[in-house]
Every structure is written in C-alpha cells, then in structure tokens.
Amino acid sequence: MAALQPSLEPDPDHAARVLNAVQSSRAAVSAVAASWCRSALHHGLDPAAPRSVAERLGGAELKALRAGNGELLAVAAPVLDRLFGSVGLAGACVLIADTGGVVLDWRAGDADASRFEELGLAPGASWAEAAQGTNGIGTCLVEGRAVTIHRDEHFASRNVGVSCMDAPIFDAEGRLIAALDISSARGDHDRAMAALIAALVQDAARHIERDLFCRRYADARIVLAGTDPTARGHALLAVDRDDLVIGATRAARQHFRLGSGTAICPRPLGEFLGDGQPASFDDGDRAVLRQALARAGGNVSSAARLLGIGRATFYRRMERVGLSLRH
Structure with missing residues (x-):
C-alpha cells in the first residue's frame, strides 16, 4: 500500500495555531514555540504565506557556493551516500546545507525526487x-544543536507535510559550517520513526566532523581523549611529532575549555592526559632508546646499529636515563 502523501496546500488552521502560540505568554516554554516567536516577531514572517520561487538559487550562484564548500562536500559525499542507503527506501531524502541554510547537495530516490523538488527540498x-x-535546517543552524521539527512544528503551514531531522556540523576549529538533514514527506512517518532517524543523522554528522578533522591534520597523530556522552562527538586531539597538541575537535575544545573558532596554542599532550610534569632531555633520549629496542625486538646490538652507535654506548645511555631491558 502506498504511503499517505500530505497536501502541498497551506493549512490555514495551522497558521492560526502558530499565531495564537506566538501571542501566548507561555510561548517561551517550548523550544519550538520560541522559534515560532523568532519567525513571526523578529523575522516578520507570515505562517500562511505561500512558497516563493525566489527562495531557490540559480545554477551559477549555486555552483559558486558549492565550490566555496568544496572540502566539506568532498568529505561529506560518502557519508551522504551511506546515510541515504539507510533511509532512501523509506521515502526520505538526505540534504546538507551551508550556514546560510542553502542546500548544497542532496540524495533522493527517483520516485521521490519530484515531490521533494515541489517541497523545496533540493x-x-x-x-x-x-x-x-x-x-x-534553519533552526538547527540558529541554535547550533540537533533538532527534529515534526510536521506541524514547522512555522509555515506550507511545510507541515514534512518531518525534518537535523544535526549541526562543525569544522576542525569548532566553527559551525553546515547542517545535515533527513527529511520525510511520508504520512506514515511518526515521531518514533523520527527519533530513530535523528540518531542516524547525529552519528553521520559526527562522522563528517571526524573526517574533516583528520583531513585537516593529516600529518599529525590523532589521539582519542574521550567520548562525549551527550553525543557532541569524539574528543580528538591532533599531536605533532614533538608531542605538542596542535588541534582539537569541538568536543575536545569543550571538554578542555579551549574555546572555538581559532587555532589553539600548542601545548604538551601530557597536560591534556593528566601528566603535567615538564619534559626533560632524558625523556627524549629514553623515548629514542625504547623505540629502537622495540623496532629491534629487544636486541641491543640491533637497536644500537639502528641508531648508528656502538653496543657499549647504547648501554651507557640506557643507564644514564634509568632504562633497563625489563622496561
């Protein structure tokens, strides 16, 4: 049986409910109603207004916008493909939009694409x-957090036939750069289904953030400093060859109170992992000796050859830094 398809016509009763909520003294109690208030009072929008064709960018403008977000789209593309593979057969589309709310890329099934085009989800x-x-998309970007706007929670009556599940995407410096969205126009997608899809969206957004971070710090060592239980993502640190932290994901910046939007001042990894002792020259020698022994399988003669020194010299340096073969 085909799924119920909501009407594309504006719902005047919905518009009245929105305006009543905006005028109510209890509007701020609900996050959705607070957004309705922003829409009506701050932006001066009419919930009963029809859709405008002027809301779509032309080919040249969109091409330029996509070019400016080339790195994001390159990293996001395989994630969008996998995400659509999970929800496409359920009649949903996957979109990614820039910080201005403009859809940059999408995935939609052949049977559903024309309907999403009509709804402006393209x-x-x-x-x-x-x-x-x-x-x-818009409310996710304004609030900088994952949101689900289910059907009649939309401000505009023309959009009540759609359920939208969104998560923000932050770049390697912790700045908001996009919103990832799954939208469904099927009449049989209830709130329970929306909750399941919302979890997929948030996981996919964190995946994109992780890949952006690893791409930004491709020449560094990536250290997992913990997982945020509130689903803000993995706390990842980028560490250079001198064991200095040179980058951190948004979750790591929040956890270590580093701030966002700017490059961080390099600091020793030990400060982040609980070892605040200052490094010494012996620490460096000790690390070099242990690494040589590890590569040589514990054989001192082979380790000495790797470092270009004699076996006796290797032993003397081990003794100086307090290192023995049992280490």
Whole structure:
C-alpha cells in the first residue's frame, strides 16, 4: 500500500495555531514555540504565506557556493551516500546545507525526487529560519544543536507535510559550517520513526566532523581523549611529532575549555592526559632508546646499529636515563 502523501496546500488552521502560540505568554516554554516567536516577531514572517520561487538559487550562484564548500562536500559525499542507503527506501531524502541554510547537495530516490523538488527540498533552496521560519535546517543552524521539527512544528503551514531531522556540523576549529538533514514527506512517518532517524543523522554528522578533522591534520597523530556522552562527538586531539597538541575537535575544545573558532596554542599532550610534569632531555633520549629496542625486538646490538652507535654506548645511555631491558 502506498504511503499517505500530505497536501502541498497551506493549512490555514495551522497558521492560526502558530499565531495564537506566538501571542501566548507561555510561548517561551517550548523550544519550538520560541522559534515560532523568532519567525513571526523578529523575522516578520507570515505562517500562511505561500512558497516563493525566489527562495531557490540559480545554477551559477549555486555552483559558486558549492565550490566555496568544496572540502566539506568532498568529505561529506560518502557519508551522504551511506546515510541515504539507510533511509532512501523509506521515502526520505538526505540534504546538507551551508550556514546560510542553502542546500548544497542532496540524495533522493527517483520516485521521490519530484515531490521533494515541489517541497523545496533540493539543491539551491533556502531553508534559513529567517526565510522559512521554524524548520529543521534553519533552526538547527540558529541554535547550533540537533533538532527534529515534526510536521506541524514547522512555522509555515506550507511545510507541515514534512518531518525534518537535523544535526549541526562543525569544522576542525569548532566553527559551525553546515547542517545535515533527513527529511520525510511520508504520512506514515511518526515521531518514533523520527527519533530513530535523528540518531542516524547525529552519528553521520559526527562522522563528517571526524573526517574533516583528520583531513585537516593529516600529518599529525590523532589521539582519542574521550567520548562525549551527550553525543557532541569524539574528543580528538591532533599531536605533532614533538608531542605538542596542535588541534582539537569541538568536543575536545569543550571538554578542555579551549574555546572555538581559532587555532589553539600548542601545548604538551601530557597536560591534556593528566601528566603535567615538564619534559626533560632524558625523556627524549629514553623515548629514542625504547623505540629502537622495540623496532629491534629487544636486541641491543640491533637497536644500537639502528641508531648508528656502538653496543657499549647504547648501554651507557640506557643507564644514564634509568632504562633497563625489563622496561
């Protein structure tokens, strides 16, 4: 049996409910109602207004916008493919939008693409909260957090046929750069289904962030400093060859209170992992000797040859730094 398809026509009853909520003194109690208030009072939007064709960018403008987000789209592409593989057969589309709310790329099934086009869920469409009112992409970008806007939680009555599950994406310096969205226009997608999809979206967004971070610090060692239980992502640190931390994901910046949006001042890894003791020259010699022994399988003669020194010299240096073969 085919899924119920919601109407594309604006719902005047919904518009009235939104305006009543905006005028209510209890509007700020709900996060959705607070967004409705922003939409009506700050942006001056009308929930009963029809969709405007001017909300879509033309080919040249969209091409330039995509070029400016080339690294993000390159990293996100395989994640979008996998995400669509999980939800596409359920009649959902996958979108990624820039910080202005403009859809940069999407994945939609052949049978559903035309309907999503009608709904404005396609590349070039603007879903900024200032343009569309409360919606998954726009509200996610305004609040910088994962959101689900289910059907009649949208501000505009023209959008109540859609459920949107979104998560923000942050770059290697912790700056908000995009929103990842799954939208469904099927009438049989309830809140339980939305909750399951929301979890997929958040996981995929964190995956994109991780890949962006690893790409940014491709020449560094990546250290896992912990996993945030609130689903803000993995706390990853980028460490250079001198054991100095030179980069941190947003989760790591929040955990270690490093701030966001700027490069961090290099600091010893030990300060982040609980070892605040200052390094010494002996520490460096000790590390070199142990690594040589490890590569030589514990054979001192072979380790000495790797370092270009004699066996006796190797032993003297071991003794000086307090290192024995049992280490």
